[in-house]
Amino acid sequence: MKLIERTLQAKKQIALVAHDNQKPALMQWCRKNHDAISQHTLFGTGTTGALLNKTGLKVSCLLSGPMGGDQQLGAMIAEGRIDMLIFFWDPLETLPHDPDVKALLRLATVWNIPVATNEATADFLITCPYFAQEFKTQIPDYTGYLGERTNI
Numbered sequence: 001m002k003l004i005e006r007t008l009q010a011k012k013q014i015a016l017v018a019h020d021n022q023k024p025a026l027m028q029w030c031r032k033n034h035d036a037i038s039q040h041t042l043f044g045t046g047t048t049g050a051l052l053n054k055t056g057l058k059v060s061c062l063l064s065g066p067m068g069g070d071q072q073l074g075a076m077i078a079e080g081r082i083d084m085l086i087f088f089w090d091p092l093e094t095l096p097h098d099p100d101v102k103a104l105l106r107l108a109t110v111w112n113i114p115v116a117t118n119e120a121t122a123d124f125l126i127t128c129p130y131f132a133q134e135f136k137t138q139i140p141d142y143t144g145y146l147g148e149r150t151n152i
């Protein structure tokens with residue numbers, strides 16, 4: 001797959017998601033980092049987003065994860081509408097919507113966006129200078145990919 005350059009703007013589109021057992025940790029992390037996070041445009045799955053709005057952040061809520069919210073975020077990542085994913089997923093519970101969780105994490109990898117799946121990584125991301133600056137990444141050359149596949 002050929003790659004092309006993509007620029008993440010200084011003001012980022014950030015997705016915030018947490019499974020139920022991790023919601024208190026994400027809420028605490030967001031409270032602690034309110035000033036830095038609130039500089040960006042925020043999206044969340046339904047329950048996570050609603051809880052985070054109670055902390056004073058402005059989060060646009062999608063559907064709840066198991067009801068399609070994870071897939072909505074995956075689609076937004078594929079369309080280049082999400083720049084970063086903070087997803088405190090639960091490694092100790094089996095979830096009925098595990099395929100959706102896997103699909104979301106897979107698309108985040110395909111489209112090469114920064115992902116934090118635990119607090120330590122989230123701390124690394126938020127203290128990285130690029131959190132508040134423009135950042136260049138490499139993403140799949142979708143037009144080239146389609147061109148090759150249709151050149152038959």
Ligand SMILES: O=C(CO)COP(=O)(O)O
Pocket residue numbers: 017018019020044045046047048049063064065066069070097101
């Ligand atoms: O299930 C989720 C992620 O897989 C999160 O969904 P909620 O934010 O609605 O709980």
